[in-house]
Amino acid sequence: MERRKLGALIGRYILILIFLLWTLFPIYWMIITSLKSPKDIYSGFYFFPGIDYHVSYIGWKWIFGPGLRNSLLALRNSFLFAFCSSLFGLVIGSLAAYGLARYKYKFLWMKTSEDVLFFVVSQRMMPPIVSILGLYYLFRTIGLLDTAMGMIILYTWMNVPLIVFLLKDFFVSIPVEIEQAAAVDGYTRLQQFFKIVLPSAKSGLAAVFLLSFVFAWNEFLGALFFTMQRTQTLSVLIAGMNTQQEPLWWTISAIGTIAIIPPVIVTIALNKYLAGGLFFGGAR
Template sequence: MTIGALIPNRKPQAASRAKRIVGRTLIYAALIFWAFVCLSPIYWTVTTSFKSAVDVTQGHLIPWLDFQPDWKGWRSLGLSPDTIFGTSNPREEFLSRFGNSIFTSVGASLLALVLGSLAAYGLSRFRYKFAWMRNDDILFFFMSQLILPPVVLALPFLVLYKALALLDTRFGLILLYTLTVLPIVIWIMRDQFNAIPVELDEAAFVDGLSVWGAFLRIILPLAVPGMVAAFILSLVLCWNEYFFAALLTSTDAKTLPVMVASQTGSQGINWWSMAALSTAAIAPLVIAGIFLERYIVSGLTTGAGK
């Protein structure tokens, strides 16, 4: 045996290590680029809320370098430091629309979560037969409701809500938003329940629990990550909904997206006011997403390894 045979060949190891480094570098570069693409609109919105008209039209982007930040956008809403403690009609309107958005979005998301969890548990644990439809067909029926564009439902809902006196009411928006996000909640929660072993239900039945007892005391606590993910996703969809909020409301039940879209004047769009409104509108969702991130990721990836 020669001395060269005792020395390991380092060329393949070096080549493999170089490939890993290059691959990891490309992955991180792609992630950084995608983060830049996703965060650029948010950055533009936040900085625009501190711009004057000249800075907006000239496309200045970097504060203190391209332009001097100003409270113009927030002052127009009565939310700047020099106007926050005074009387402001725009601020009163903003708080009213903000309250409507919170009430309708949270209410619809909670109602959809309750109904969707019950439906998803039934589709996960029991076998149904409705005409030719089985469990998968029923789930597809729920998901197919997302195919319809909102404009197709505009006239029927307008006529129905007028007959039921639900126009310009927060309760009417809650019912409509619940129908909108219910299929998504059922889809997420069904995967969540499918990932929980059926043996836990059987063990609960042996211990004397009923179906409701097993569901509420055993299965539901284990499905908390999926419930949080479904709730946050429903909340985002309801919070950002504009079409039906603009169609079915006029004064009392208007939400923030409708108010954001109304920031136009005789000179055109008030970009600074619209940006300040948008920043205030997305802030609660960003904060909720940061604090509940681990639940959202865990809930949305449940069953992905199957």
């Protein structure tokens, strides 16, 4: 029995170790690549800075030198677009998800709230390029191309279906009797939503905000079509370094190292609200 427990414990730690290596090694490789010279990058696999190869700061010198302005602008744009679109998407999506969780709908071919939910989620089932082309023409017509407002609207539109899909289950899990008791005490429907339902769904709201933030932070196709120099994001800036001659791996890795910092900070800030939130949404 003891051997079986010991074997299970060892197996568990081996799986954890494999998971950590699978998760953290790409980050480690990106960091050490940012500290390599072009010669070391193309001459072989080196894992230990200062031991296997001579440390080079050529990529970092570009970021804090000629590329400082473009890097800071792209970093600011990415954070602004991701944060604002996630916040606005959370406001819109939470109201829509609550309505689907508490009310019955019948409209055209949609006979239940589940049909409405499927229609909302189906907006994300199409290949992005199908929607991007039409939106590009629309944004160009109304003057939203290469603007912060245009990018925030675009990312909000992209995030709302996911937010509605995930939050609906959180709201369904909240006992409706609590809201009925609040109604007896004189609470309006909106007061029930803001004072009872939302505080009860903190973990879900935090998880959905984080997922929306990460999706918007990593988004590339929309940023490629809808931004130029003024509203360029980090993903487009990094892609631009894949030059015709050769990819600038040392600079790409340096900017990539910086790019993982804001999502990590947001995750740490939301950590106390995330317990259970990342695993419950979507579970039926």
